[in-house]
Amino acid sequence: MNTASDAWQNLKQHSRDMNNTTLNQLFECDADRFNRFSVCLDDFLVDYSKNLLTDETMALLAQLAIESNLVERINEMFSGSAINISENRAALHTLLRGSKPTSPSRMNIERLKQVQESLSKMTTFAEGIQSGKLTGSTGKPFKNILHIGVGGSVLGPSMAVRALAPYSNNSIAIQFVTNVDGADLHDKMSNLDPETTLILVASKTFLTQETMLNARSARAWITKALGPKSVGNHFAALSSNLKQTEEFGILPERHFELWDWVGGRYSLWSAIGLPILISIGSKNFRQLLSGAHQLDNHFRNCSLEKNIPVILGLISIWHRSILGYKSHAIIPYDQRLELLIAHIQQLQMESNGKSINREGSKIPTASSGVIWGEVGTNAQHSFFQLLHQGSDIIPCDFLIAANAHHDLQHHHETLIANCFAQSQALMKGRNLDETKNHLLKKGLLLADIERIAPHATFPGNRPSTTILYRKLDPKTLGMLIAAYEHKTFVEGAIWNINSFDQWGVELGKELASQLLPAVKMEPAPSELDGSTSGLINRIRGFQKATN
Known part of the structure; x- marks a missing residue:
């Protein structure tokens, strides 16, 4: 990645120009913003209109992708080239x-x-x-x-x-x-x-x-x-x-x-x-493969401007490397996607949690942030306080199906309402005057309003992307997983890192093998730091006391 390039410098200047712009303003000025900043592949919709970006932002990000040879990198992956350069391997999961x-x-x-x-x-x-x-x-x-x-x-x-x-x-x-x-x-x-x-x-x-x-x-x-x-x-x-x-x-x-x-x-x-x-079963498994295959074809053939993984990846670059957001939350409003969060954590952080580029030099910008999350509505009652009023801005992905697999229709309607409401609340917020009027309508005394209002305001202007699909079926799941896989690839291509190795897991494994004899009451390695040596001695003491 060349942070001195025209595209990079233009993006940095553009971010400064956007300092006083709000999402509310962007929607007020553009009645067609949802249609212009969303993309659909069959029954799979990605709405990225609630991110703080404009046509100029997307054009500059597309230019960055071109300067980073993204199209060539995509072709290399699909051709079977050894793009995993540290291990001299292809990455042909497609x-x-x-x-x-x-x-x-x-x-x-x-x-x-x-x-x-x-x-x-x-x-x-x-x-x-x-x-x-x-x-x-x-x-x-x-x-x-x-x-x-x-x-x-x-x-x-x-x-x-x-x-x-x-x-x-x-x-x-x-x-x-x-x-x-x-x-x-x-x-x-x-x-x-x-x-x-x-x-x-x-x-x-x-x-x-x-x-x-x-x-x-x-x-x-x-x-x-x-x-x-x-x-x-x-x-x-x-x-x-x-x-x-x-x-x-x-x-x-x-x-x-x-x-x-x-x-x-x-x-x-x-x-x-x-x-x-x-x-x-075989039929449904092949549908899972088919959904991923459809997303593969979309990724390799669609223009950058309408390409779902490219858009998701470029927005991630905008958030992490330009705006400096440190983490990203995945919020599936679908209980059966509760394990998707851990899968995406590994996918993105093991792939792009690196500070060395493909040439072996330190990259000049931040790479993968922390990926985390929880299913909605559980998340609303655990960490949404932080998302709405915390000191850090944390972009979110909301995932929701239009149709459920059960017949508890009111449950699903309530789920959808909560999902859309949270993305709206993060975007719109509620300023001090609006909060005071809200509390006044609730019948609070003026003194109580003055005391409570600062705590009950919402800054808003917090970005989110909503992924909406007809139903969570095998084909849709295949599309969803492949979209995140290719998003991760786009990030790695822009950062110029190898997204297909994971050397960061090796040192701990090696040291665990060295420490295992000591944990088994055998002699400890001769050169141990004071903390590790102290921990081994203490655990031996605890084990002896228990026995």
Whole structure:
């Protein structure tokens, strides 16, 4: 990123020119603002009119995208180029949902063949589980799936299974174990019958510490109940390491391949999505892929000015790097999207939470801010105080479906009203005079009005984007996830960072391995800082006292 470029400097000057502009003024001056600052793809609408920006803002951001070679970067990703430069890998998760690479190389043709074969194998296996043809070692059909993984191998599939619960066949309960904390595995297994439980182990290398510790404990649980020969019937592997999965005891026909050109946080479309496929069936799973594929085509073919991920990404750059907003809240007004927030957290912060550019130099501006949130209306009663009256401006994404899956119509109408009201309140606010008049109409005494009014004013002018869709079905979920994936890519392209590695997770893992012997009462590493040494000594003391 060149912060000395014309586009960058023009944006900085433009932001200063906008200092005294309010959203209320922009709407008052433009009766057609909603139509001009919203974009629709079928039944998927993105309303970004409540962000503090104008035609000039969007034109300058588009110029920044052009100067940053965004279109070329998009083409590189879809062609299968090794855009993950630190690991010399492609990032072709789009291939998993039917978006053919722009480069018909022999390698890409082989990749496409592998994807098709994998999906066919997954479908056959899932249908065998659903029908009861595939059974456990005692001949009983599976009633429970225990999916073990960490990070992207759990966040994506668990989110999708929860979001698409209305499409589940409900004959098989699916649970996810991700934490190395034994309480996670213990509490899940305590309610399961080994005879009717299938365990999916999701690890690209099949060496991930947390995942393999949980997998070995689950294997011991199965072995104790059913004998060592039962492991092959009760486990399947989602991995690229066939040798390790076979050594673990998993049958080759129950090994589902992963590839190094698909990152974990983009992997729910791959074999990592097997629990989704088992839950919702092949037809619905293909609809999930279809929605993402439609968004892929939109992203690669639509002009910058009407391109949903490009618009979302450029607004994010405007907020973070130009205006200096430090965080971004995701507020789905849909209880079944409660796990989407964690998925987007990983997607954006693991992808773009970096300070080094693609050339290995420090980037000259802020990159990813903190992504956080909660489902509405819960969020209104926890942190919306901060959003409305806090000292920081925090942009929000509101997500809402026009139609619910249940027949409690008044509930859904109330939900929609709350969603729209919050975005309106953040934008409009209520100044001191308006607040005093409001309190006067409520019958308060003048002295009380003077005392309360400063606390009851709302500054307004706080930005938000609303994503509205017809219904949360598999296709819509695919579009929604792909939109955030490509938004993240746009951010990374503008910041000139590699959005497809995650070296920031490595140091802590290495140090944990070094400290594990000391935690087990073995000698501690010779060179420890005073705090870590003190913590180890104290925890040893606590453990001895308990024993």
